[in-house]
Amino acid sequence: MTVTPNGKGQTNKYDELYSSFTWEIPEYYNFGFDVVDKWAEDRTKLALISIDRTGKHDRYHTFFDLSRDSDLFAAVLQKIGLKKGDRVLVILQSIPEWYIALIAMTKLGIIPMPGTVLLTSKDIEYRINRAEASMVLTDLDHADSVEVAKASCPTLKSMMLVDGKRAGWFNYDEEMHEIKEPIDRNRIKKTRSTDPMLIYFTSGTTGHPKMVLHTHSYPLGHEVTARFAQSLTDKDLHWTISETGWAKAAWGKLFGQMITGAAVIQWETPGRFDADGLLRAMETYGVTTFCAPPTVYRMLIQMDLSKYKLKLRHSMSAGEPLNPEVIRVWKNAFGLEIYDFYGQTETVCVLSNFPFMKIKYGSVGKPTPGHDVRIVDDEGKELPAGEEGNIALYIGKTRPPGLFKEYWKDPDIMERAFRGEYYFTGDRGFKDEDGYFWFVGRDDDVIKSSGYRIGPFEVESALIEHPAVQECAVVGAPDPEGVRGIVVKAFVVLVKGYKPSEALTRELQEHVKKTTAPYKYPRLIEYMEELPKTITGKILRRELRKS
Secondary structure: OOEEOOOOOOOOOHHHHHHHOEEOOOOEOOHHHHHHHHHOOOOOOEEEEEEOOOOOOEEEEEHHHHHHHHHHHHHHHHHHOOOOOOEEEEOOOOOHHHHHHHHHHHHHOOEEEEOOOOOOHHHHHHHHHHHOOOEEEEOHHHHHHHHHHHOOOOOOOEEEEOOOOOOOOEEHHHHHHHOOOOOOHHHOOOOEOOOEEEEEEOOOOOOOOOEEEEEOOHHHHHHHHHHHHOOOOOOOEEEEOOOOOOHHHHHHOOHHHHHHOOEEEEEOOOOOOOHHHHHHHHHHHOOOEEEOOHHHHHHHOOOOHHHOOOOOOEEEEOOOOOOHHHHHHHHHHHOOOEEEEEEOOOOOEEEEOOOOOOOOOOOOEEEOOOOEEEEEOOOOOEOOOOOOEEEEEEOOOOOOOOOOOEEEOOHHHHHHHEEOOEEEEEEEEEEOOOOOEEEEEEHHHOEEEOOEEEOHHHHHHHHHOOOOEEEEEEEEEEOOOOOOOEEEEEEEEEOOOOOOOHHHHHHHHHHHHHHOOHHHOOOEEEEOOOOOEOOOOOEOHHHHHOO
16 A cells, blocks of 8 residues: 555554654555455445435446446547546536546546536636646536536537437437447556646635645545545545535545445435434445535534444544534534544645544644644744644655645735745644644634734634534624724524624623633624535635625
């Protein structure tokens, strides 16, 4: 395998594991050939379970199935005329064809650009033109949007549907049926680990989405995500709740999981979230490891969890405050902690809580093996424990393989992100005396009020603990009294059954004072039906600042 814990394994103490770890980055590497095809040598090893929209039908794919089908689809792509370095926008639900397409493109050195199914025609046009993409692979649900964008996309040459026919479009099933021979690996130029492999578009919370370009070494970094943060083995069935257009899919549905030999399960579930259906599916299929955002956990604990006999041995979450009540209910039901971890579209998992070490609730844990994460000032000077600063990844000695290559076509942003021997994540945090890291907020989101620096994440964490709060976001806003300059303002979505009132506002303010510190409480609270969000579900704070 590609990571070397020097035989010590996960059961030993954190310091031993971290210090003994070394990267092994080969000159040539290809996830499709070196991982999928390797596991396919065992023709019976399960790779993927896909549940359809109804929840009543499923499809099982072994690694051999994915290897064979990706070889065939790679031949289809060659027939269409695609070549190494071409970009393809992929907009698909959680279906097997997403896996087959990405693996096939990886084998050929074609660069997939996964996109969320929430993309509009304007979003599609922007992505195609920004990346000069030559093909779109999608379904009938999105064909109209692609057609609207097409007229303004001069580089777009080919379009393909996985589930239907339409004039001017290739059909996936027809092309797969008609192709006679799969690709011949010996006739394909090998990919270097430094070659471009994958592009994700950022969520665009502070401007137009940026192109995050990863190389073929990226999957190697995710072995750390899977093997250590997610604690996976080749005996596990893993479920990460994520749409295929988000980088979280790369984190939990593909690279690290398949490198470790774990099987993955997914459910094509457009529309309303079905908490009971998810729990029953976890029970039926015997899911052993599970990762979901806090919003999903909050919906799951509304169910009578005693009804479900799960085989889970490890639970994870990331991305936003996790209500202590959620942790308590989940642990009481299944005897499991929920382990938080941290990373970005630009990285793999670089901070995590591990099953073999004590959890400090609210902390994102310690650096994962192979990653030197530090808290530094704006000049790159490391700060002492307890002092807030920039969360930065030190890359002076060895550049971790999971760190992105560049913000493609954005040199100015690159200069701000890479300074000296550090990659600056753009996030703020601090490290405590025990080496645990604590997330404060995005650098742009930190509120400077009356001489204090206040991280919105901490205030949001406090608010979300209150039973009346379903969702919230905190920003800095002008003081209406003109005294403090900027004050903390909270936007709150209430749980059904609660109504906005002055009494509730005072109660929430007092709750934050007691939970955090008196100077951090929101002096302004505005109630909303829903928060403005990007297509990837991230809160648009810039819109809230305008309110």
